[in-house]
Amino acid sequence: xxxxxxxxxxxxxxxxxxxxxxxxxxxxxxxxxxxxxxxxxxxxxxxxxxxxxxxxxxxxxxxxxxxxxxxxxxxxxxxxxxxxxxxxxxxxxxxxxxxxxxxxxxxxxxxxxxxxxxxxxxxxxxxxxxxxxxxxxxxxxxxxxxxxxxxxxxxxxxxxxxxxxxxxxxxxxxxxxxxxxxxxxxxxxxxxxxxxxxxxxxxxxxxxxxxxxxxxxxxxxxxxxxxxxxxxxxxxxxxxxxxxxxxxxxxxxxxxxxxxxxxxxxxxxxxxxxxxxxxxx
Amino acid sequence: xxxxxxxxxxxxxxxxxxxxxxxxxxxxxxxxxxxxxxxxxxxxxxxxxxxxxxxxxxxxxxxxxxxxxxxxxxxxxxxxxxxxxxxxxxxxxxxxxxxxxxxxxxxxxxxxxxxxxxxxxxxxxxxxxxxxxxxxxxxxxxxxxxxxxxxxxxxxxxxxxxxxxxxxxxxxxxxxxxxxxxxxxxxxxxxxxxxxxxxxxxxxxxxxxxxxxxxxxxxxxxxxxxxxxxxxxxxxxxxxxxxxxxxxxxxxxxxxxxxxxxxxxxxxxxxxxxxxxxxxxxxxxxxxxxxxxxxxxxxxxxxxxxxxxxxxxxxxxxx
Numbered sequence: 076x077x078x079x080x081x082x083x084x085x086x087x088x089x090x091x092x093x094x095x096x097x098x099x100x101x102x103x104x105x106x107x108x109x110x111x112x113x114x115x116x117x118x119x120x121x122x123x124x125x126x127x128x129x130x131x132x133x134x135x136x137x138x139x140x141x142x143x144x145x146x147x148x149x150x151x152x153x154x155x156x157x158x159x160x161x162x163x164x165x166x167x168x169x170x171x172x173x174x175x176x177x178x179x180x181x182x183x184x185x186x187x188x189x190x191x192x193x194x195x196x197x198x199x200x201x202x203x204x205x206x207x208x209x210x211x212x213x214x215x216x217x218x219x220x221x222x223x224x225x226x227x228x229x230x231x232x233x234x235x236x237x238x239x240x241x242x243x244x245x246x247x248x249x250x251x252x253x254x255x256x257x258x259x260x261x262x263x264x265x266x267x268x269x270x271x272x273x274x275x276x277x278x279x280x281x282x283x284x285x286x287x288x289x290x291x292x293x294x295x296x297x298x299x300x301x302x303x304x305x306x307x308x309x310x311x312x313x314x315x316x317x318x319x320x321x322x323x324x325x326x327x328x329x330x331x332x333x334x335x336x337x338x339x340x341x342x343x344x345x346x347x348x349x350x351x352x353x354x355x356x
Numbered sequence: 357x358x359x360x361x362x363x364x365x366x367x368x369x370x371x372x373x374x375x376x377x378x379x380x381x382x383x384x385x386x387x388x389x390x391x392x393x394x395x396x397x398x399x400x401x402x403x404x405x406x407x408x409x410x411x412x413x414x415x416x417x418x419x420x421x422x423x424x425x426x427x428x429x430x431x432x433x434x435x436x437x438x439x440x441x442x443x444x445x446x447x448x449x450x451x452x453x454x455x456x457x458x459x460x461x462x463x464x465x466x467x468x469x470x471x472x473x474x475x476x477x478x479x480x481x482x483x484x485x486x487x488x489x490x491x492x493x494x495x496x497x498x499x500x501x502x503x504x505x506x507x508x509x510x511x512x513x514x515x516x517x518x519x520x521x522x523x524x525x526x527x528x529x530x531x532x533x534x535x536x537x538x539x540x541x542x543x544x545x546x547x548x549x550x551x552x553x554x555x556x557x558x559x560x561x562x563x564x565x566x567x568x569x570x571x572x573x574x575x576x577x578x579x580x581x582x583x584x585x586x587x588x589x590x591x592x593x594x595x596x597x598x599x600x601x602x603x604x605x606x607x608x609x610x611x612x613x614x615x616x617x618x619x620x621x622x623x624x625x626x627x628x629x630x631x632x633x634x635x636x637x638x639x640x641x642x643x644x645x646x647x648x649x650x651x652x653x654x655x656x657x658x659x660x661x662x663x664x665x666x667x668x669x670x671x672x673x674x675x
Contacts, residue, residue: 196375196378199606199651199655200648200651201606201607201609201610201647201651202610203610203613203614204609204610204613204647207613207628207629207632208386208632208640208643208644208647210632211631211632211633211635211640212386212389212390212632212635212637212640213389213390213391214390214391214635284502288502288504291504292504292506292610292614295504295506295614295617296613296614296617296629296632296633297629297633298632298633311506311507311510312506312617315510315513315618318510318513318514318517318518319518322514322518322519325510325514326510326511326514329506329507329510329511330507332504332507333499333502333503333504333507336502336503336504337498337499337502337503339502340498340501340502341498344498
């Protein structure tokens with residue numbers, strides 16, 4: 076039980092320190108994705124037989140892997156592959172999911188129940204395994220992995236937007252707008268959308284964390300991303316054998332992945348809580 | 357009462373059967389969606405003389421229309437005849453059942469660990485807000501939900517398999533005790549993800565329930581605190597907990613694939629990755645059907661559990 080007093084205090088403090096830290100990590104991750112290849116001290120693909128399995132030193136901060144490639148550079152450059160796919164998936168699915176979610180929530184009735192059956196079905200399936208099966212069977216490139224993940228994320232977004240739109244639709248101002256004879260699209264986009272957009276934003280962050288992990292898991296399993304690529308999932312699976320001699324080669328990309336995913340979830344949860352608090356008061 | 361449960365179960369079963377039918381259609385279509393022609397999908401790189409081609413075409417009815425092929429495939433699948441793996445030329449069903457033991461053991465072990473640790477932790481956190489337990493619970497739920505199982509597994513593998521070799525790594529062990537020893541690290545890694553979900557759902561559900569008037573009233577009446585917590589609190593907080601357990605079980609399907617890969621365990625998941633990376637279509641189809649059937653079974657169990665814990669749901673269904 077939280078006493079009313081603490082509740083007030085929690086709300087008055089603007090942004091919790093932890094969330095602020097998470098925002099910094101997320102921004103740092105995006106910066107790495109954008110400038111990783113500039114920041115990297117070495118060529119992430121340059122192998123050298125003299126420099127295999129070096130321990131961390133002032134030249135190689137995180138040491139080198141079994142092909143003599145600099146681990147730090149590979150982690151930095153790997154951010155781009157790790158972030159780009161999820162960003163594309165999340166934006167595309169937010170757009171499509173919002174559109175169809177609004178339509179379903181606005182219309183209700185048969186359209187709504189058909190749409191909800193489909194999204195129920197899609198979201199009851201384990202996303203990673205569906206992606207594994209389809210990427211494998213379709214002779215999976217990275218594009219297939221991204222497309223499949225996108226489809227499953229659309230289902231999630233649609234459910235969220237539809238639920239919120241259904242609630243907003245009951246409000247008096249929506250009824251007023253419809254009584255005024257405003258068009259369906261206008262009511263949907265001008266009167267309903269602004270009231271659900273916060274949820275969409277929160278969901279974008281939560282999805283980003285989820286898709287990041289799913290795509291990394293796919294490449295960890297050897298799907299989508301070609302062998303040897305500077306990618307976090309690939310590095311993890313290829314360097315497990317090095318745990319004995321150079322543990323950082325596998326642990327560094329893993330740590331980057333977890334740190335990024337946890338931060339993204341923290342930001343998403345915070346946005347979500349802030350919105351639901353504001354709505355309640 | 358019994359009648360209500362049976363009716364409920366039958367209506368859910370019908371829905372699930374429909375769902376399986378849809379999935380089976382998609383799974384069958386994989387033969388056609390896969391790169392190359394269906395014959396490649398079925399026979400792989402097997403050397404093909406015109407006689408072999410003719411025999412396979414006849415055997416799988418590739419000269420017949422699509423819907424007839426689907427129906428005959430479905431007929432065989434229902435009888436658990438899933439064809440044979442391109443890679444090993446062994447029956448898909450036999451290969452899957454051979455490897456099922458490790459996967460089931462791993463998942464059950466992880467599930468027990470997660471429930472045994474997660475529920476008490478959530479109860480401690482909900483009854484003692486702003487203490488170390490509360491913080492621990494929140495941390496575990498955020499990190500557990502976000503950290504992919506293969507990273508957790510990797511860290512455990514490094515710490516307790518390589519750095520301080522407490523547990524055996526590689527292989528799954530023979531006999532119960534040996535198997536427990538071999539599967540402890542993988543199970544802990546898998547349980548961590550589950551723990552996050554269980555703690556998150558149980559804690560927030562219990563917090564909501566403990567805020568209700570009937571709890572205050574029970575306390576005011578002098579009902580012993582333990583009874584208030586278990587009988588009035590936890591009992592009424594169970595529905596979201598069951599939701600979490602369902603999510604956990606479904607999450608373990610993907611989690612076990614990742615964990616088996618991380619620890620090189622000879623389970624179903626590892627075989628699935630092999631099948632997928634070598635485009636072994638019959639094997640992939642078998643795996644996909646297995647996954648779908650498991651998901652359906654889990655959702656059925658979850659629905660029945662809702663029914664068991666919620667008198668409200670029972671009442672609604674009866675009328």
